[in-house]
Amino acid sequence: MSLFDWFADRRKGQFVGKVVQEGEEGDGLWGKCPECGQVVYRKDLVANANVCSNCGYHNRINSEERIGLIANPGSFQALDIELSPTDPLGFKDRRAYADRLRESQANTGMKDGVVTGLCLVESFHLALAVMDFRFMGGSMGSVVGEKITRLIERATSEKIALLIVCASGGARMQEGMLSLMQMAKISGALKRHREAGLLYMPLLTHPTTGGVTASFAMLGDLILAEPKALIGFAGRRVIEQTLREKLPENFQTAEYLQEHGFVDTIVPRTKLKTTLSSLLNLHGCKSIEKHK
Numbered sequence: 001m002s003l004f005d006w007f008a009d010r011r012k013g014q015f016v017g018k019v020v021q022e023g024e025e026g027d028g029l030w031g032k033c034p035e036c037g038q039v040v041y042r043k044d045l046v047a048n049a050n051v052c053s054n055c056g057y058h059n060r061i062n063s064e065e066r067i068g069l070i071a072n073p074g075s076f077q078a079l080d081i082e083l084s085p086t087d088p089l090g091f092k093d094r095r096a097y098a099d100r101l102r103e104s105q106a107n108t109g110m111k112d113g114v115v116t117g118l119c120l121v122e123s124f125h126l127a128l129a130v131m132d133f134r135f136m137g138g139s140m141g142s143v144v145g146e147k148i149t150r151l152i153e154r155a156t157s158e159k160i161a162l163l164i165v166c167a168s169g170g171a172r173m174q175e176g177m178l179s180l181m182q183m184a185k186i187s188g189a190l191k192r193h194r195e196a197g198l199l200y201m202p203l204l205t206h207p208t209t210g211g212v213t214a215s216f217a218m219l220g221d222l223i224l225a226e227p228k229a230l231i232g233f234a235g236r237r238v239i240e241q242t243l244r245e246k247l248p249e250n251f252q253t254a255e256y257l258q259e260h261g262f263v264d265t266i267v268p269r270t271k272l273k274t275t276l277s278s279l280l281n282l283h284g285c286k287s288i289e290k291h292k
Contacts, residue, residue, distance in 0.1 A: 033057055049269045058226050058269055060206065062108075063115045063132040066165055070128060070273060071119035078117040080150055085112050085143045089176055097174040104135045112143040113168070116151040118160075121273060123287045124280040127155035130165040133207075137169035140212055144172075145182025148216070152189040152200075161199040161285040163276065166217045170210015183215035190219050199283045203272075204231050204254065204263065218262070222279065225254035225263045 032039055035057035045052070049069055050059040061069075067076050091097040105111060113135035119128050129148050131138045148164065155162045171179040193200055202220040207230035214233055217223075225231065232252035240247055250256045257263040267275045280287070 034059075049272075051269050056227060056268065058206065058228070060133060060167075062134055063110070063130040066130045067115065067117075067119070067128065069269065070121060070130075070163070070165075070276065071126075072121065075120040076117050076128070077119065078115060079154065080116060080147050081111070083111060083143050083147055085141055085175075087174075088142075088178060089174065091174040091176075093174075100136060100174070108132065108134045110135050112141065112147070113138050114144045114147050116147045118154070118158075120288070121280060122277040123289055124277060125158070125160040125286045125288075126276075126280070127151050127158075127160055127162045128165075129163070131167045131212075133167045133169075136172065138167045138212075139169050139172035140179060140182055140210075141172035141175045142178050142182065145179075145185055149182075149185050149189045152186065152193050156189075156193045156196050156198060159196070159198060159286055161201070161280055161283070162193060163201050163203060164216060165203045165205060166208040166212050167205045168208060168210065168212040170212060180211065183211050186216045187219060190216060194221070199280070199285055201276075201279065203267075204229055206230050207232075209233065209235075220264075223262070223264045224267050224275075225257070225265075227254060227266055227268055229254040231257055231263070 029042055030039055031042055031045065033052040033055060035052060036055035038052060038054040040052060040054075045059070050061050050065070051057065052059070085101055087096075087098045087101070089097075110132060113133075114129055114131045116127075116129045119126055129151050131144070152162060171183070173179070190200055199222075200220050201222045201224055202217050204217055204223065204225040206226060206228065208217050209230065209232050213231060217231075230252055231254055234242075236247060236252060248256065254263055254266050258266055265275075
């Protein structure tokens with residue numbers, strides 16, 4: 001559980017409520033866009049990468065769906081699937097951390113909040129990490145940090161580009177300092193990847209906050225984001241109370257960050273794969289054709 005989760009649990013704040021609210025699922029063939037209220041046929045929504053065709057609202061998707069949109073069919077090879085979190089501090093707040101882990105694992109079928117592996121995007125090799133907000137708000141604990149670090153090191157050794165899809169409430173407070181250490185560990189691995197002259201791109205999705213934003217989410221050679229994604233470190237209310245100023249309405253959105261130079265480009269989900277392929281080609285990344 002991240003600090004972001006803790007606030008979201010209490011449904012406080014204008015933006016927080018929207019972050020934790022899932023799209024209206026229902027049991028039928030039709031649903032309603034949470035942004036514009038348009039009634040949509042679910043099969044059409046899925047075919048459009050879960051993006052509303054009326055207003056462009058990007059519904060949250062899980063790691064499996066995300067991998068399906070990025071990687072060539074059948075090309076993704078998962079790494080370090082055996083890594084599973086423990087409870088080194090014996091932490092307990094309203095519930096025991098061990099119980100929270102078991103519940104998240106049962107609900108998602110995942111060991112922890114990130115899936116890592118190697119894949120192909122068109123003809124290009126790519127090391128891919130996808131964070132999943134369903135698992136304790138995508139919070140970063142020891143296993144998340146270890147899996148991402150191992151992936152970066154694998155990408156460096158095999159001389160291939162790296163993409164990390166960020167979706168996180170920040171560091172996992174139940175692991176204390178062990179969680180915060182992952183920021184430095186991942187950043188160090190990224191430095192070695194860059195020194196090897198290799199491309200790293202983070203994709204910031206809704207939401208990307210806390211310690212993830214303060215480390216690898218902002219260390220890319222090219223920083224990509226999905227439209228209207230919430231991106232920030234501290235929450236809006238905390239910043240307003242600290243500065244004693246009213247923040248702009250679009251503060252901490254992908255569009256605001258692009259305007260102020262923190263995001264390089266905003267990529268609609270429906271154009272993500274072709275954009276990635278173009279960027280990998282532009283940077284001369286390792287491809288099947290070049291290494292036959």
